[in-house]
Amino acid sequence: MARFDGQPILISGAGRGLGEGIAHHLASRGATVGVADINGDSSEAVAAAINAAGFKAFAYEADCGSRADFFELAQLFAADAGPLRAVINNASVLVYEPIEAVTEETLDRMLSAGLKSVFWGVQAFLAHRDETASGNILNYSSPVAYRGRPNTGAYTTIKAGIAGLTKVLAGELGPRGVRVNAIAPGSVPTPATQGFVRAEQYEQRAKNIPLRRNGTVMDVAQAAAFLLSDEASFINGAMLAVDGGIIAAG
Ligand SMILES: NC(=O)c1ccc[n+]([C@@H]2O[C@H](COP(=O)([O-])OP(=O)(O)OC[C@H]3O[C@@H](n4cnc5c(N)ncnc54)[C@H](O)[C@@H]3O)[C@@H](O)[C@H]2O)c1
Numbered sequence: 255m256a257r258f259d260g261q262p263i264l265i266s267g268a269g270r271g272l273g274e275g276i277a278h279h280l281a282s283r284g285a286t287v288g289v290a291d292i293n294g295d296s297s298e299a300v301a302a303a304i305n306a307a308g309f310k311a312f313a314y315e316a317d318c319g320s321r322a323d324f325f326e327l328a329q330l331f332a333a334d335a336g337p338l339r340a341v342i343n344n345a346s347v348l349v350y351e352p353i354e355a356v357t358e359e360t361l362d363r364m365l366s367a368g369l370k371s372v373f374w375g376v377q378a379f380l381a382h383r384d385e386t387a388s389g390n391i392l393n394y395s396s397p398v399a400y401r402g403r404p405n406t407g408a409y410t411t412i413k414a415g416i417a418g419l420t421k422v423l424a425g426e427l428g429p430r431g432v433r434v435n436a437i438a439p440g441s442v443p444t445p446a447t448q449g450f451v452r453a454e455q456y457e458q459r460a461k462n463i464p465l466r467r468n469g470t471v472m473d474v475a476q477a478a479a480f481l482l483s484d485e486a487s488f489i490n491g492a493m494l495a496v497d498g499g500i501i502a503a504g
Pocket of ligand 1: 267270271272290293296317319344345346348367371394440441
């Protein structure tokens with residue numbers, strides 16, 4: 255099992271859902287995790303639970319869509335835990351709605367939390383990374399990046415943008431010892447998705463997924479940990495589907 259002993263790993267949007275799951279998982283494998291969320295109470299609660307379990311976490315309240323906030327966050331975490339070994343760009347705001355319903359306010363909020371935050375996360379990581387060791391950037395994309403699912407205009411634009419940016423950065427940062435990969439989780443019930451997908455719809459979805467079930471937070475956390483580990487040391491610019499075969503089967 256891959257270990258991350260003492261590695262400072264900063265995670266955006268780790269106050270709940272998949273970000274909370276990867277924070278617990280990496281901490282249980284020895285990482286010191288930075289739990290950052292725009293909701294400070296949730297990041298405090300997640301970090302407290304990790305520390306209570308005997309692992310190591312620091313909590314931060316930050317709007318990761320703000321460049322200044324992300325840089326301050328990375329600086330604080332580097333001061334608390336040491337120079338960063340990885341950043342996980344997981345923060346997101348999910349809204350599904352028809353194209354005519356998309357307002358400027360919603361689009362700005364989604365682009366800021368979901369796409370601008372990836373740029374700032376990368377920049378802040380580079381400013382505070384451990385230059386003596388290999389580095390890792392892990393971005394959260396989605397199977398929607400490959401499809402044209404109705405009523406997901408803003409979300410799909412963001413996730414497709416992340417897929418493209420991941421490839422660009424793999425080429426740009428690989429020579430500097432930083433691997434950049436993306437993960438595409440498929441159909442995993444979390445607080446965000448449960449606001450849009452009812453339990454019976456999840457049951458229906460499972461019937462169409464080749465592995466005949468929805469994903470779990472742990473499915474995604476384990477795959478993410480693999481991409482961050484030395485076991486994946488020659489994987490750069492990949493988009494790993496963790497979706498039970500949704501993308502493959504169309
Ligand atoms: N759950 C799925 O099925 C699924 C599928 C594909 C991709 N994803 C991706 O996985 C990631 C996590 O998804 P989730 O379902 O856990 O979502 P979630 O909404 O449950 O969690 C997202 C977290 O990000 C935080 N956040 C929002 N805006 C922020 C900001 N500006 N700064 C800092 N934190 C902010 C929220 O407070 C929340 O805690 C997202 O990038 C999502 O697009 C999820």
